[in-house]
Amino acid sequence: MNSVLRSVLFAGAAALLATSAQAAPGTLDVAKAKAQIDAGLDKAYPHLDALYKDIHQHPELGFQEVETSAKLAKEMRALGFEVTEHVGKTGIVAIYKNGPGPTVMVRTELDALPMEEKTGLPYASHAVTNWQGKPTPVAHSCGHDIHMAAWVGAAQQLVAMKAQWRGTLMFIGQPSEETVGGARAMIADGLFTRFPKPDIGFAQHVGPFQTLGISYRAGANSSSADGFEITFQGRGAHGSRPQLSIDPVMEAARFTVEVQTIVSREKDPAAFGVLGVGSIVSGSAGNIIPDQAVLRGTIRSYDDATRTLLKEGLARTAKAVAEMARAPAPTVVFDQGASAVVNDAAVTARTAPVFKAAFGAHAVEATSPGSASEDYSEYIIAGVPSLFWGLGGYDPKVIADYRAKGQEPPGNHTPQFAPTPEPTIRTGVEAMTLAVLNVLS
Template identity: 60%
Template sequence: MIPGFRRLLSLSAALPLLAAVPAHADIDVARTKAAIQTSLDANYPKLDELYKDLHAHPELAFQEVRTAARLAAEMRALGFEVTEQVGKTGLVAIYRNGDGPTIMVRTELDALPMEEKSGLPYASREKTNWNGVETFVAHSCGHDIHMASWVGTAKTLLSMKDQWQGTLMFIAQPAEETVSGAKAMLADGLFTRFKKPDFAFGLHDSPRAYGTVAYRVGEISSNSDSLAIKFRGRGGHGSAPHLTIDPVLMAARFVVDMQGVISREKSPSEFGVVSIGAIHGGTAENIIPEDVTVLGTIRTYKPDVRSKILAGIERTAKAEAIMSGAPEPEIKITEGGKAVVNDAKVAEMSAKVLRAAFGDQLKPAPIGTASEDFSEYVNAGVPSLFFSIGVYDPQRVAAADAGGAQVAPNHSPFFAPVPKPTIETGIQAMTLAVLSAFDQRAAR
């Protein structure tokens, strides 16, 4: 859910974020890269099949039964102890390899309620019921890339288990898109039934060049809240609006007037966004409905800006109803994910190895405007690093940056990562990050 990664800052602008990271690592990076590549050469054909199968059979939040079962089978085949149905459809896979830290690696399971239009031969044609409505389902955020990289990282780490000691804790989390899966897993005992990890890692794909890895110290995503406002009126015939109280008009005015809160009530230097994603109401062109519901998302970084915007939403919605002589609207604000904050020590520890391995392909990332419930693990006290990987041909991205045809971002129906280089980069980066967190005791 992190399309905000799509525009990386220029390296010069963000250099202070990376300047403290030395260009060397404690592990033998050249030897480790060669070992990772050997594993990739052996395992990629099966990972490609896994990716395309997951892509063609996406499932929505807390419906990921087939997806979770496929991943559980993959991890059991590797020798992991797998516990299913953690947080409804989530799973936890544990592999112990002597004494050492416990390292958590997280992937997401869920897809989006939208139609895929990528034209890929393995494109999704799946449909399901979502909130009482039949909808298409598509992996247009790239969680299938994450899952294939997750399994591939597990395979790679086990092929190199003479180079690390400790415990792998691989979790497959449901319902990231609804910002509820991490909470569900934690509520179901993720850090009590299983050992709380010493470190945690996660990744997300972005519409940048494949082969690149981007990270930053500190905040890397936004706070997220959702709004649902039901405007109630009095229905009637479209030819006699004077006999009705029109909730469509109230909703339309609210959508426009809400932007005044953003542009006039917060400082232009502070980030804050309100976007309306859905308006539901009515059944026919000549019937003014009884009610209309407006759904939207609110993104902020700072608590005071969040409070100001939430107050503005409530005030504006009530004002629209008063102007129409309508009953007070039903206003529901749902708190979503908090900002993901990368731990400075973990980021530096990982960046030493990643810079040695990727060179100038390790990029500085801006703060994302999207949200991520990976923050729940961070807020539970686990030092963590969340980073991004690119998915598109570098020449296409360069042309887009120069003003040419734009590449499709996450959540676009045309989002179509190039699988092999993207998945391989994800495996390489995640494997190196995990190894950087383990106590290096193996003989080299």
């Protein structure tokens, strides 16, 4: 197929999806489809559970997911997908063609976090790897292992139900989401030129709310994320002779407090924005005034105007703090992170009735975006209209036990984060399979 004809067909498919989203939820018999998926899961779940626990016990950091991607590639080839490995370093792309129709992308992440797991689970991770020059524990404390199991499960069910849909499945396993670099790496490696550019995309993320729960919303669904590193320069001296120094620790301390005025006095109170320092590294001993301090932190927002205000205010404050100390100008480096995930209104409108029909009161339209960030936004920016939703991961009894103690259940990126595999994986398979069927049926 030549590129002009491909563009015409893709544009036509996208227009059809948008029109149908505005008119009706489609022709999918949700109750019947869900019953078929559940019957298939009754047989497939033991394998998915074993795959999940295997991945959980053997986590890998971003761009190191060699074994993880190989496991998923093997699963997808066994289902009849055409699999390409090493896309964006350690990413995989699995294609399943089933006649004419739209191309639908389903994405999972592959990477884990550089942190110790403290869940006490029998399948807990005890993995250790080299990270930033030192041995570091590794754990799937974000939930990407749940996503991978549900991703494979959705592929299983869609292949089993292929008589009921037409089109192309594009299942991608993305590396290094936690560094917000994996999506860009896959796109830069030809994700949408070497392979068909999707007409629509879906992804989900497990979180610390009730199992069976699905949370979705049109528009902004997550915050943007930018990292920063500031190096304050000073002049070292003996701790007993501070008059000879320019103390970078004082610069760092003053900046950490003062920069919050950008949030409290310059940002519109109605606009979401976070500016926080998470790391200060300086000095070696209590009686030595060091000559340098390095701060690292994060900036989060929902809109570009707030994002710009926070970054400009941070740089201005760092410079002013250094001038107050008569120190050299600091070095301020921004790590351009992920933009906000913005769900497509038409895709959301088309999918929401399916979730309502399948999960009833457990399918909830969120009233506001989340504060976490996701590099799935890169696919949306590249032109893939998408829906990214939340997936509940905790048994209601677990939530009740924590709240009885005046606590909230451990969230993502904490050592105790422990989603309940079933029914979380099952619900993830159901939601993803139904969303795709609704587009392709």
